[in-house]
Amino acid sequence: MKTVLITGATSGIGEALLARYHQQGFYVIACGRNREKLAAYLDHYEHIQVLAFDMTNKDETEEAVKTIEQLDILILNAGDCAYIDDARAFDPELFSRIVTTNLIAPGYLLHYLLPKLTSGGQLVFISSSATILPFPRAEAYGASKAGLDYLANSLRIDLTRENIAVTLVHPGFIKTPLTDRNTFAMPFMLSSEQAAREIFDGVSRRKQYLHFPWRLTLILKFLALLPDVVWQKVITRNTEA
Template sequence: MNILITGATSGIGKQLVLDYLADGHHVIACGRSQDKLDSLAAEAKADEHLSTCIFDVTDREQTLEALQACQEQNNLDCVILSAGVCEYIDDAKHFEPELVDRVFAANFFGVVNSIAGVLPRMKRGSKLVVVDSMARMFQFTRAEAYGASKAAIHYFAGSLRTDLIKEGIQVITVSPGFVKTPMTDANDFEMPMRVTVEQASAAIKKGIDKGKPHIAFPRIFGFILAFLQRLPYRVQIALSKRMKQS
């Protein structure tokens, strides 16, 4: 398979690159930093099945151009959009709207730009995988921007899933719980049921192989959040407030 992965220079995206290469697939690893892409190539021991592509997903023109050039050389069987950022709001009363812009620029519009860049040339039978987050399922404290961006892209991808059925392109949404990566290493609160990046990559690969429309892990954490969402708002607020900075 030819698999294109964004956010390939760190965390979940990087582990997916290494695991798909180990299985003998051709991987196009996308990142915004040439140094980080070079380090990834070195870590993959200059695997001949690895190629790289550089663009910043928040730059629409750059993203469309880079992805078009990439697809002129490769027929993509699977596209995994993992690039994303996380910023929390510490002072809710005086929050900076620019923070919300930054988070949406990467997590919502960055994914939209990437989808617009790959979709017109994707063929029947190919898969488009969008990584959102279980954060979209519960109103966590300080996660106004991050959670909203993930809820928005989950909805966008879900709607696209229906509309692309006739084109024979499968849209898969991925909602991870906490995964140990540089993104969550920066967190200053307890992260229940955090899984390793190897476990995350294995769960995503397995779900894609099985052609699941939606992949969520760890499943039990997903069930808990779905249950919490049905509780009265007063209870939800009390629980959310407990996820304070330590």
Template sequence: MKQVLITGATSGIGRSLALHYARNGFSVTACGRNEARLSELCNHHDNLKSLAFDITDSEQVIEASSTLEAFDIVILNAGDCEYIDNAANFDGALFKRVIGVNLLAMGDLLEHLIGKIRRGGQLVFVSSSVTYLPLPRAEAYGASKAGIDYLAKTLAIDLAPENIAVTLVQPGFIKTPLTDKNDFSMPFLLTAEQAAQRIYVGVEKRKKILDFPKRFTYLLRLLACMPFSWWCWLLTRKNK
């Protein structure tokens, strides 16, 4: 039975991924901070087990990883989203918090989990399509996800000699507890279950970059081709 580890499995995409992989015969290690939610999740399938720890706590990462053996797939999905509502009164604590969860925590996870991935296995990063274009209020979230994109792409090069494939996932808007807080329109919104299905198929195909839904990401790519000054004008005009 193939082994998969998933961080951020207590809700949203991570939870749906854990259930999807379990239904497809994988032995799933579901990771998160909330032990009660993890226990409820693991009640759904016998091949689901939980591992509770905080990815931002180095000591907890070391302790949790020491109990692990080998995996065919490691999916780094855990993350958070907070917005900078007033850039002129920049919230440095918020910025540090989001970067810490979404990007800096990757350092400890990678240090202690890459060695657990079998040769021929896969490392998966769940990023965001926000990195295609700079968006209002997304200074912290967008910067953290842009860092993940670069990290994943460089690891795809450097881990190739180890026969470890890297997949970078860049989803559009997905209905999760995080996006439920958004107070703006979210075009082409998908459910967490739809996202999990697409990620599962893309990882099976060992895609290097997996973005969806295509009609949304193609639109973002098209907009990204315009001069940056035009994009700034368009957004500032819209927000007046």
């Protein structure tokens, strides 16, 4: 039985991935901060281990994962989103919190868990299609996810000799507790279950890059080819509250 570890497994895409991998016969290590939700998983699923910890705390992360002996797939899914509402009054605490959660914390996990990935194993980064184009108010979120993109793409090169595949995932708008807070239009939204199916299928094929829904990501990629003044007007008009 293969083992997959999923961070952010108590809601949204992470929870849907847990259900998907369990259904497909994997032993799942579910990570998160919601202890009550994690405890409920033990009653609902077989072949599951739960780890409750704050991944932004390096020492807590080390303690939580030290009993893990071997992994076949490591999915770095956990993340957070908050917006810079006033760019002139830039919020350094918010910026630091989002970058720490989305970029620094995965570094802690990589330090402790990469040595546990088997040869032939897989490393999966859940990033965002927001890195295709800059969005208003997304300075913190976009910067953190752009950093995650670079991290994934660079690691792919260095881990080739270890026979470890790296998959970078760019979801569009997915219905989760995070997107429920958004007040702007979110076209072509998918459910968490649809996103989990896309990710599972792509990772099973050891794809290097996944992006969905196609209608949204292809539009963003097309806009990125246009002069700045054009796509900036389009993005600003379609993200206003």
